[in-house]
Amino acid sequence: MKTNKETGQVTAGSHISYWTETSRQNKYSTLTMDTETDILIVGGGIAGLSIAYQLVKEGRKVIVVEDGIIGSGETGRTSAHLSAVLDTRYFELQTIYGKEQTKLIAASHMKAIDTIEEIIRAELIECDFKRLSGQLSLHETDKPESIAKEYHAAMEAGLDVTFQEFVCHFKNITGPCLEFKNQASFHPLKYINGLADAIVKRGGTIYTSTHAKSIDSTGAITSEGHRITAKHIVVATNSPVNNKYMMHLHQFPYRTYVIGALIKKDSVCDALFWDTGVQKKDASFQPYHYVRLSDYNNVFDLLICGGEDHPTGLIEATDNPDEKQKYKKLINWASERFPIESIAYEWSGQVLYSYDSLAFIGKNPFDHGNIYIVTGDCGNGLTYGVMAGSIIPDLINEKPNLFADLYKPSRCKLLKAGKVFLDEFIKGLTDYYKNKDSQIVESIDSIAPGDGKIIEIDGSKYAVSRNNYEWLDVVSAECTHLGCVVKWNKDENSWDCPCHGSRFTQTGIVINGPANSNLNHYKIKSTEFDKYKTQIKETL
């Protein structure tokens, strides 16, 4: 399996996804001077590009800045189900939003899938888009009544859903299940590369390897010090890097894992598949499995299977504690159900679960009225990204939008979803303090190659990882968002922050917000670490 270290490409993780390996790496020039625009969009994932596409179509002057390449964030690490079957069940959404608004929620996702299909046709984008059914089956820990309840709620929400006795063609997954018609799948990077081409063709400008270091109501300043002056600023960085506190109390970061397995062509029916998830009493989010197929070659299909989610930077002690165990669990789960021949891909990504189960799309709360955000994807961020492509342009143009109120970031659902908020908040805080000191070691001798630990020098904490026996990478252990102590992720070779999901490479480069600046870095031979401790402390 290839990792990004082999290609030298910085993305939101060191594993390369199937999507990244099978699409062109889409780079544009880097911004090298001050500039001006009507609308500045920060982030070249599905959200940023969907918004840019709509605005350039309306004739607006748009600049997109992306600090990696197109799709180097979560859009390149997704599983790409396009669906109105959300991570929260419709019967639960009805209790938070009521029946009328729940209909709107379902309609907004179905409309997003239609929008993708329309854009693909209009721009002739080849991205393996396919309409197919989605099947939701019962997890073994769940009760059959929940499928029945979901059937009624999904029907009331206006979805084309039928109750089936058995899940199509899968071993060891028994019925009943719900079949949702008219869902879809696609290749996410081929799609957004096509969007990027269409944006540029219509006069938009995209800069890659261009990091927006500071963002305010007048525009942004890049790491190289170039100012982009803009009338409207859209922060589509997945986790909003301009919002220090409020949105990060409203959403909770989870790591999620994916395997790409080869199966004989046409041995499994082509559908999207989910189970209803582990019904843990003490968890507000139920980790579930998600499965789909992709064409691979003449002999094999690729079965893309995901799940095993856990809060970022906090992994269960039963996993020893090593993120790599998650792939083993996924492989075991998938092998019991599908005719797997071999594993071709493993990758992981990050999802932001909002406390009230919907994304946040619109004006950044308590900020100037010309700054917009898209976040809280809840595992459905592809359709939310596409929705942002109509909601945010309408807000900029001061036009009414049917879905704008539903998704506005300043909404308050604490009365209906306050328990989730409190559970996640208290559990996150308790787990953070419980685990905080568990990775501190006395000496670098306890750090094996491929591992990372925290070392204290005169009361200050440093995050030290070892590439091989000779060299150590030392970074400051305090996250540049709000100072929590980072935790080594053995699987993606990153330092992950358990508080709000910021992530940094081994050498301290920020790869997931809300942090927006790097950790200071010091490279040193392991034989010289003890001798240069004071210098390390002074430098970092």
Ligand SMILES: Cc1cc2nc3c(=O)[nH]c(=O)nc-3n(C[C@H](O)[C@H](O)[C@H](O)COP(=O)(O)OP(=O)(O)OC[C@H]3O[C@@H](n4cnc5c(N)ncnc54)[C@H](O)[C@@H]3O)c2cc1C
């Ligand atoms: C494993 C996995 C499976 C998933 N499955 C599904 C699914 O089946 N269906 C679904 O709908 N959703 C799914 N999701 C969620 C979905 O993929 C994401 O929510 C969505 O891709 C996010 O898009 P985005 O544009 O908001 O963010 P991103 O794609 O992360 O784009 C944000 C971009 O901003 C850039 N950036 C960040 N900071 C700066 C800065 N300061 N300056 C310049 N650029 C910056 C980043 O490099 C990044 O490219 C899944 C996610 C994962 C991880």
Ligand code: FES
């Ligand atoms: S992400 Fe907020 S402190 Fe690290």
